[in-house]
Amino acid sequence: MNSPASPRRTRTSAVKAGWRRLGAGLVTGAADDDPSGIATYSQVGTQFGYSMLWTTVATVPLMIGIQTICAHIARVTGMGLAANLTRILPRGVVAGLVGLLVINNVVNLAADIGAMGDALAMLTGGHARYLALLCAAVSLLLEVFIPFRHYAPILKVLTASLLAYVLTACVVGIPWREMVAHWHPERWDHRTLVALTAVFGTTVSPYLFFWQAAEEVEQERGKPGAQALLAAPEDAPEEFRRIRIDTNLGMTYSNVVAFFIMLTAAVVLHGAGLPSIDTSADAARALEPLAGRLASMLFTLGIVGTGMLAVPVLAGSAAYAVSEALGQKGGLENTVAEARTFYVILAIATALGTLLTFLPVSPLRLLFWSAVINGVIAVPLMGAIMVAACSRSLMGPFVLKGTLRLLGWVATVVMGLVALGLLL
Template identity: 50%
Template sequence: MTPLSDAGVARSSVASMELGERDTRRSHRRLGPGLGWRRLGPGLITGAADDDPSGIATYSQAGAQFGLSMLWTVVFTLPLMVAIQIVSARIGYVTGRGLAANIKASFPRWVLYAVVGMLVVANVLNVAADIAAMGGALQLLVRGSARLYAVAFGLSCLLLQVFLPYKSYVKWLKWLTLTLLAYAGVAFTLHIDWQQVLSEVAVPHLPAGSSAHDVVLMVVAVFGTTISPYLFFWQAAQEIEDDSHGALHTAKAVRRHLGRIKIDTLIGMSFSNLIAFFIILSTAATLHAAGITDIQTSAQAAEALRPLAGEFTFLLFSLGIIGTGMLAVPVLVGSAAYAIAEAAGWQGSLGLRLDRNEGRGFYGVIAAATVGGVLLCFTPADPVRELFWAAVINGVIAVPIMAVMMLLASRARTMGAHVIGVRLRWLGWIATAAMAGTVAAMVGTL
């Protein structure tokens, strides 16, 4: 991997200011027709990991409790999510270092430790909830012990991250994103009034018989589930990991890669929100329509779908939980490992080899976070409460992290010739304000 400080200087000095947003847009257009599956990477994986089992539970609850009236939330958050993820990816690529390393270089140490500490706590709670959901989904399919399955899933994720070569590992994650198509498949097995769907998206309104308090809490949950800090840290780090830009950093190569980041991130986040849309739609058309409005876990949603939508729909939903969990758990523990390694000054890369005594601290964090998540499955702690507190922490720390990212991405001292343009700057700050508003609403409703 390119050294942190040198990479930033190299990438920022390869072009002058006129090679900024205008040339990047032209590169974007040139890349479009030739961008195949193999060129998609950090953006696609990051977007897919956002629809983890805990996210599925949140979207299922939104559809079950409020029907179609929550569909607008995932449409509204899409441009904001795309913008903030492009910002994080650009920071990682242009500076050659992750978000924690950039925060360490530009802000007081207490800010770094507070952000990384809250990120790790939220991620471990999220890992526990995801692994528990995977175990519960497999138990629905084949019976047996959900806790035993949770241990097996946790160990599988850990071993794959530690011992599988990085290139193979990323390809494996990329193919796992296809499991999310199960939720689109569920929607198309149902009878849905698409005209009503379009009406609900176009004209958001307060659901009949629902209190403003309950609606605000659900909006906060959906926003927090959709725009999460661990996604920022993961995508920034993956842009550094990506070997495709590790050779020559000419002006043309930098422009082309910034264009690739835009396309990759746009596709990944659109895919993520499209799946979230279908999960809300499917549960609204089945569970809400049948009067089942209290869904707490993704496995509970799958079980409730069986008598309403049939065995095939139940099977798709359950397998999707397992597939998305296998994708999301590595992203959760990996983002924590990147953040801690950067804060501590360790080597941090999935390309490091333990058999060469490389990355012991980095892989140690991955192991500790995974094992910690598995152990939480054996405590009396309520997984729903774990999800709630993880969402609270994510929502709180997302605001300062997003503000820091926007400041870094707008500084020529940090980004050189590749500071973000006006449109991206506006969208990024609107996303930050929207997240701040959800946190304020959450505090007000507590």
């Protein structure tokens, strides 16, 4: 009697089980498409049309490689990135890198919180800065008062907000044949290199390294009986498989969405001859007269949804990095009383980012400095991560080998070339 429904129930159970297994990789990848990233992809699409779409494909293996390595380090050792780096590098060097990370995150927070305020103002007619303050307050309260085991599912659900950009592309209509014919670089000049630097710097971001590692540690601590792989090596095959699937899916999802953001800007804004846009909210405003109210609304809702995902990741990665560098334990699963330093840093980073939105600072300038700092710290951080992953004293029998090791070093070299291009 129940047999016809059994296959459906089995498929539903498999989907639910698969969804439960996704976590750090999916959230980290989705958080990369934050409002400031949306602004960068929109700007590049507006200026270059289809010719820079290839960058959203080229960055996929780089993201997968370095993020998988960060997750491996955390799962093997049971500690976050900063805690591991202090074991192989002088504390002063780690402190300098973490300090630059915090500065970058605060600047990025300002750009994201400001964009969320602008987007909500477009939807509600309210005051953009006060709505930005509201968004920052809600995000901070959720982080402080909801334990990680309950907060993580909220972040996973928020990753669906990125689908707004796929829907936006469907609404505006894509001339696929024209896109395929022109999606390669048409010429290499100074403007092209600047755009290339912007996309790579936005996509491979240092705060993602710290967040994914920290979330792996949080997941391990929240799972009954789970231990670091150095203490439970028999769990390694299954855990590495989970990390690989989670990270591959998360980083691919991130770049597919980036592709559609850039594609929408190329079709509508570049197609209309618009010279440039400064922020993600500017892109949403420009879409309405050119592509209609629905396209603009979907784009705007995506800014708010991705902002609510990215703000806790930016503030949280700063808090994890600083508290680990100071040798203090703490995380979103702990209460304020148990991890005062962690939550103080979390609150200060969010407050400073919010304060910057009230100052007369150009959003484009904020994004520029964020990209500069990313370019400065990404390469030495990736180099340090590779040294840590290849350290037998740190990783024991799980020292990085084979294809993943090669991919990690290739990603580091490529980002080094991008940083050099930024400096030049």
